[in-house]
Amino acid sequence: MTKKLFSAALFFIFLFSTSITNAQIPFEINESGHIIIKAKINNVEGKFILDTGAGLNAIFTKFSKKITPEKTNNFFVGHRATGEELNLDLYNATSIEINNKEFKNQQYAIVDLEFGDIDGLISLQPFRNTPITIDYTNKKILFNKSTKNEKSIDIQIADYAGKAIDIFTYIELNDTVKIQAILDSGAGKNSFWFSSKLMDPLALNKADFKTVPVKSDFNKENNYYIGKLSKLSTVNKLCKQDGLDVAFVDGLIYEGKTSIDWLGKVLTIDIPSKKIYITE
Incomplete structure (x- = not known):
């Protein structure tokens, strides 16, 4: 094999391996x-x-x-x-x-x-x-996308003895109440649930919210208080939402549960680094 052909073969191998590693x-x-x-x-x-x-x-x-x-x-x-x-x-x-x-x-x-x-x-x-x-x-x-020089938020890992794993981050509601929320892409888009226990610290009146009893697939009924929240942000203020539709939920086992789409358009979840990197 000539040096030129050898170089071309190496380039092809590199290109092929890179396409697998960074497969879209x-x-x-x-x-x-x-x-x-x-x-x-x-x-x-x-x-x-x-x-x-x-x-x-x-x-x-x-x-x-x-x-x-x-x-x-x-x-x-x-x-x-x-x-x-x-x-x-x-x-x-x-x-x-x-x-x-x-x-x-x-x-x-x-x-x-x-x-x-x-x-x-x-x-x-x-x-x-x-x-x-x-x-x-x-x-x-x-x-394995490069995250060099990208901004990020910290996440906390809930590892249940290796059998299950969830991710959380700290957020602020109305710039006054700091809570920890599970990040749940399975919630769909623009989903923001918070424990109804937080309504008092936020000085929110249930009478100002629409009360909706919701029965789950397992026939458990919880009251959802549907309304608006003025502000939501990550604690480092990198990701923000204003005037969003939310639900305060009786019996929610988390302080908060949100979708992930509000964090950005390109998100890298890096569990070993305990970070979510945000490209834009």
Whole structure:
């Protein structure tokens, strides 16, 4: 092989490996603002919501019939945001692949729900050691994107003995009340829920809000107080919202729960660094 041909071959190998490392994975956004990706579990492809608030990977019953679940002796007991207990058996995944990138040593739960043509939820579990970038502008997901010189917010990691993982950050309401909120892409777009316990510290009168009793999929009913909040920001003031529609919720197990779209158009969730980097 001539030196010129050898150089060309090296360039091709570099280009090919770079395209895999920085592969751009297209996603859809449905009407409610959920991020829909294609993934394979046990080599069977399905459509999944990328859900940073799910805690653990989950597939719905209909999809579980397409694969051969490998049940373990492990289980996870958690709670939905409005308090309902979930006691879920865990299954070993032979493989989980997203755009031919394989994530090993993954588990999932089977949940008896139906959500249109969606087959389940992909949580942050696969991305414990892999920064993931969500590009809302171009509707692409990237892995290992450079975040050099980008601004960021700090996140706190809730790691439930390796079985489930959630991310939180501190925010300020009306520049007066500092709380910790779970960041939940599974909430869709422009979703802002706060514990009704915060209405008194914020000097908000329930009579000024619309009271809506909401029954969950698990038949638990909670009152939602629907109205406006003047200001919301991250504690470093990097991300701000004014005059937003919110819900104060009785029985919410978090101080706050928000979607992630308000943080920016291009977000890199870096769990090892405990940061979300914001490109724009």
